[in-house]
Amino acid sequence: MTNLFHPYYSRILDTIGHTPLVKLSKLYPDLQLRIFAKLEAFNPGGSIKDRTALQLITHAMENGKLKKGDTVVESSSGNMAIGLAQACKYFELKLEVVVDPMVNLQNVKIIKAYGGKIHCVSKPAPEGGYLKARLDRVQEILDANPRSFWTNQYGNPQNPVAHKQTMHEIVKELDFAPDYLLAATSTCGTLMGCADYIEKNHLETKVIAVDAVGSVIFDTPAGKRNIPGHGAGRKSQFLDRRSIHGVIHINEGECVDGCHRLLHREAILSGGSSGAVTSALQKIAPSLPVGASIAMILCDSGERYLDTIYNEEWVKENISQLENVLI
Numbered sequence: 001m002t003n004l005f006h007p008y009y010s011r012i013l014d015t016i017g018h019t020p021l022v023k024l025s026k027l028y029p030d031l032q033l034r035i036f037a038k039l040e041a042f043n044p045g046g047s048i049k050d051r052t053a054l055q056l057i058t059h060a061m062e063n064g065k066l067k068k069g070d071t072v073v074e075s076s077s078g079n080m081a082i083g084l085a086q087a088c089k090y091f092e093l094k095l096e097v098v099v100d101p102m103v104n105l106q107n108v109k110i111i112k113a114y115g116g117k118i119h120c121v122s123k124p125a126p127e128g129g130y131l132k133a134r135l136d137r138v139q140e141i142l143d144a145n146p147r148s149f150w151t152n153q154y155g156n157p158q159n160p161v162a163h164k165q166t167m168h169e170i171v172k173e174l175d176f177a178p179d180y181l182l183a184a185t186s187t188c189g190t191l192m193g194c195a196d197y198i199e200k201n202h203l204e205t206k207v208i209a210v211d212a213v214g215s216v217i218f219d220t221p222a223g224k225r226n227i228p229g230h231g232a233g234r235k236s237q238f239l240d241r242r243s244i245h246g247v248i249h250i251n252e253g254e255c256v257d258g259c260h261r262l263l264h265r266e267a268i269l270s271g272g273s274s275g276a277v278t279s280a281l282q283k284i285a286p287s288l289p290v291g292a293s294i295a296m297i298l299c300d301s302g303e304r305y306l307d308t309i310y311n312e313e314w315v316k317e318n319i320s321q322l323e324n325v326l327i
């Protein structure tokens with residue numbers, strides 16, 4: 001972090017983390033809660049996944065699994081791929097990402113701009129759908145190139161490790177441990193890294209996971225999901241339910257509603273999972289003690305969702321559970 005004696009960073013990757021924590025006083029003015037948002041869009045690649053990507057890459061480099069000129073391989077079309085693309089460019093590594101036809105084209109352009117190569121699988125695997133098809137392609141790329149390395153965000157234990165720092169920052173910036181932490185889930189790296197920090201430091205913070213309706217992480221039925229980021233079609237290898245205190249499932253109407261609430265009340269243009277945690281807070285608010293402090297992690301910005309969440313036509317066509325949306 002910059003300070004008076006070193007008023008500049010030595011490299012772009014050092015600007016990852018130490019994102020601003022902002023008090024949200026206008027979001028739910030009727031709730032007697034102290035709400036703080038960790039704005040992960042301030043990371044240089046635009047999302048919380050910069051932290052994960054940097055941890056996975058630096059750990060592999062430090063342990064001799066990856067060196068300059070090698071190829072990093074990952075199945076991701078979203079924030080993780082962008083975080084990896086940035087780190088790979090800086091460390092002079094090659095990157096090959098496997099996506100499927102549902103990919104967001106703006107993300108593809110960003111990944112390519114950083115020099116990443118895109119492989120798009122054309123059809124789902126007979127059993128296991130696009131997820132299996134993408135992982136099969138990852139394996140083919142790894143088999144064909146002895147100087148390749150799979151970051152494996154769903155299985156690499158360095159993923160949650162990255163987020164001990166995320167929780168550390170929240171506690172240091174507040175100068176106290178919040179009563180509640182709300183975190184959106186996909187790999188559960190963020191959730192479990194924060195939970196681990198809380199446990200190791202004997203903090204009283206209660207951890208609430210925010211998942212998407214249609215996601216299978218917490219054993220709820222699989223369903224179609226139109227909003228990327230949070231939710232997953234596979235179980236998390238990191239999740240330990242004993243470390244968390246609750247799970248809230250948010251449907252896509254509520255998710256869009258949360259995004260527009262953040263925009264209209266707080267002037268924060270946020271991504272889908274931020275809308276989900278915002279609506280999750282509203283759902284649990286009646287059960288929270290007066291004056292409770294809440295930290296919520298806002299994982300990315302709305303700029304990657306301008307054609308979806310912030311496009312009225314798209315919302316009307318694709319989101320079925322619209323009731324009170326503040327569009």
Ligand SMILES: Cc1ncc(COP(=O)(O)O)c(C=O)c1O
Nearest residue numbers: 185186187188189190229273299
């Ligand atoms: C926007 C957004 N929110 C939430 C998450 C979930 O984070 P995690 O994979 O650490 O559970 C992701 C993961 O890619 C994301 O991109």
